[in-house]
Amino acid sequence: xxxxxxxxxxxxxxxxxxxxxxxxxxxxxxxxxxxxxxxxxxxxxxxxxxxxxxxxxxxxxxxxxxxxxxxxxxxxxxxxxxxxxxxxxxxxxxxxxxxxxxxxxxxxxxxxxxxxxxxxxxxxxxxxxxxxxxxxxxxxxxxxxxxxxxxxxxxxxxxxxxxxxxxxxxxxxxxxxxxxxxxx
Amino acid sequence: xxxxxxxxxxxxxxxxxxxxxxxxxxxxxxxxxxxxxxxxxxxxxxxxxxxxxxxxxxxxxxxxxxxxxxxxxxxxxxxxxxxxxxxxxxxxxxxxxxxxxxxxxxxxxxxxxxxxxxxxxxxxxxxxxxxxxxxxxxxxxxx
Amino acid sequence: xxxxxxxxxxxxxxxxxxxxxxxxxxxxxxxxxxxxxxxxxxxxxxxxxxxxxxxxxxxxxxxxxxxxxxxxxxxxxxxxxxxxxxxxxxxxxxxxxxxxxxxxxxxxxxxxxxxxxxxxxxxxxxxxxxxxxxxxxxxxxxxxxxxxxxxxxxxxxxxxxxxxxxxxxxxxxxxxxxxxxxxxxxxxxxxxxxxxxxxx
Numbered sequence: 001x002x003x004x005x006x007x008x009x010x011x012x013x014x015x016x017x018x019x020x021x022x023x024x025x026x027x028x029x030x031x032x033x034x035x036x037x038x039x040x041x042x043x044x045x046x047x048x049x050x051x052x053x054x055x056x057x058x059x060x061x062x063x064x065x066x067x068x069x070x071x072x073x074x075x076x077x078x079x080x081x082x083x084x085x086x087x088x089x090x091x092x093x094x095x096x097x098x099x100x101x102x103x104x105x106x107x108x109x110x111x112x113x114x115x116x117x118x119x120x121x122x123x124x125x126x127x128x129x130x131x132x133x134x135x136x137x138x139x140x141x142x143x144x145x146x147x148x149x150x151x152x153x154x155x156x157x158x159x160x161x162x163x164x165x166x167x168x169x170x171x172x173x174x175x176x177x178x179x180x181x182x183x184x
Numbered sequence: 185x186x187x188x189x190x191x192x193x194x195x196x197x198x199x200x201x202x203x204x205x206x207x208x209x210x211x212x213x214x215x216x217x218x219x220x221x222x223x224x225x226x227x228x229x230x231x232x233x234x235x236x237x238x239x240x241x242x243x244x245x246x247x248x249x250x251x252x253x254x255x256x257x258x259x260x261x262x263x264x265x266x267x268x269x270x271x272x273x274x275x276x277x278x279x280x281x282x283x284x285x286x287x288x289x290x291x292x293x294x295x296x297x298x299x300x301x302x303x304x305x306x307x308x309x310x311x312x313x314x315x316x317x318x319x320x321x322x323x324x325x326x327x
Numbered sequence: 328x329x330x331x332x333x334x335x336x337x338x339x340x341x342x343x344x345x346x347x348x349x350x351x352x353x354x355x356x357x358x359x360x361x362x363x364x365x366x367x368x369x370x371x372x373x374x375x376x377x378x379x380x381x382x383x384x385x386x387x388x389x390x391x392x393x394x395x396x397x398x399x400x401x402x403x404x405x406x407x408x409x410x411x412x413x414x415x416x417x418x419x420x421x422x423x424x425x426x427x428x429x430x431x432x433x434x435x436x437x438x439x440x441x442x443x444x445x446x447x448x449x450x451x452x453x454x455x456x457x458x459x460x461x462x463x464x465x466x467x468x469x470x471x472x473x474x475x476x477x478x479x480x481x482x483x484x485x486x487x488x489x490x491x492x493x494x495x496x497x498x499x500x501x502x503x504x505x506x507x508x509x510x511x512x513x514x515x516x517x518x519x520x521x522x523x524x525x526x527x
Contacts (some may be wrong), residue, residue: 003397026213040265052471069226070226083465083466083469083484083485084464084465084466084486086228086487087229087466088228088229089233091221091224091229091403092185092229093228094219094221094222094224095207095221095222095226096222096226097222098215098217099215103437104500107497110497110500111491111495111496111497111500112491113497117477118463119473119489120464120473122487123488123489123490123491124491127487127488127491128487132504132508133504133508134500134501134503134504135501136498136500136501137497151504151505151508151509154508154509155507155508158508164211165213165214165215167215168356169206174488176486177486178486179486180221
């Protein structure tokens with residue numbers, strides 16, 4: 001079930017107003033303020049940094065990086081994921097507060113990438129955490145990453161937010177249930 | 185009384201409602217799903233080692249205290265320095281100079297005291313019961 | 328002096344220090360030659376290589392190993408360089424595969440500390456006298472030593488499957504994303520991979 005009605009925004013010469021369901025208004029506010037966790041493992045992290053840079057300014061969409069998972073909404077898996085790192089990523093994901101979204105950026109986070117034959121590489125981020133958006137590329141250009149984050153925005157726009165808050169929407173299936181007790 | 189009690193009441197009401205609003209308005213609009221793993225201490229993804237609360241070394245306090253004293257001293261000397269030319273023209277130059285000299289001398293005594301006590305040394309050794317200054321020699325190679 | 332002369336000079340110097348000449352292997356003029364010492368004299372040979380003024384190999388470029396199951400041994404290779412004399416040397420030794428133990432040279436070159444941890448991690452060579460021998464690259468509870476030729480990849484590691492269930496390409500995953508988010512496939516399907524490494 002998705003809320004497809006966007007708020008109707010009327011702009012007049014002395015200001016304007018928006019009319020819509022509470023869901024659509026809250027989602028409108030949320031989608032323009034998706035803060036991502038400052039996290040990256042490999043080359044895709046360089047492109048992530050460039051996307052936050054002045055040329056492809058991610059800040060204009062409201063995507064600000066935060067160093068702590070408590071204040072982050074989006075976890076961008078930027079780079080190769082090794083088994084050793086998988087434990088940390090899982091812990092970071094668990095420490096993020098809802099609502100949280102995961103973006104698999106680049107080939108390595110999608111399927112293991114060019115290290116698919118390696119013994120130490122996890123064959124895709126969706127084996128560890130539930131992924132919302134996959135962005136192909138090696139690495140994806142900043143414009144491709146922005147498109148992926150805009151897809152997250154569109155997903156946020158369609159979410160039945162208040163139903164989610166009241167617990168009436170089921171969580172996506174957890175790909176790694178043992179991850180909850182993973183410690184090293 | 186020269187101030188408006190009504191304005192004070194307004195202030196109190198607005199700030200009170202703002203506080204309540206900030207705390208309570210979000211509650212029905214956000215999810216509340218506490219879990220043990222979510223509230224665990226953040227340590228860059230690693231399992232947390234040691235408690236999050238620890239004792240600060242009190243040398244920070246001592247240095248900050250000394251700094252504040254001498255910062256205020258400088259702030260009190262600067263206005264005199266700014267108008268010193270005029271004071272000299274008025275004939276009170278020697279008096280101002282002597283006063284400032286005595287002021288700085290009093291605080292200099294304090295500085296010498298703090299220095300001699302060893303409160304200004306930053307690198308210290310934590311031996312049992314004694315905090316002495318440490319000589320930083322060449323770094324030893326890894327074992 | 329050319330490489331062959333350098334090598335024989337190094338051989339002589341080491342022979343003087345160890346009491347027996349290390350074996351010369353490989354093709355000298357191809358730059359591929361090495362000196363091989365028995366495993367029991369490994370640490371002495373490395374120390375001599377560093378400390379003898381004629382040799383002076385103070386830089387350990389790399390310390391690694393090769394699994395040779397057909398010979399039943401694991402070869403340990405050290406690539407050395409001397410800044411003083413501007414020349415390189417390759418020292419080799421080999422240990423039996425069943426009981427791969429070797430003296431640690433972390434006391435000779437501090438860089439060997441982590442290189443030997445990698446030897447332990449990936450080949451299972453136990454270094455005697457190493458200050459902190461534990462896995463370097465793989466998780467602590469990883470089964471086995473992956474660079475051995477007979478190592479089998481487990482199906483799961485702590486519940487994470489080591490192979491993807493369906494061999495999905497990144498392009499398919501992106502298409503799934505578009506359908507899931509927008510309800511319709513992407514308007515501009517990509518024709519082939521857009522950059523090297525993208526599997527589409």
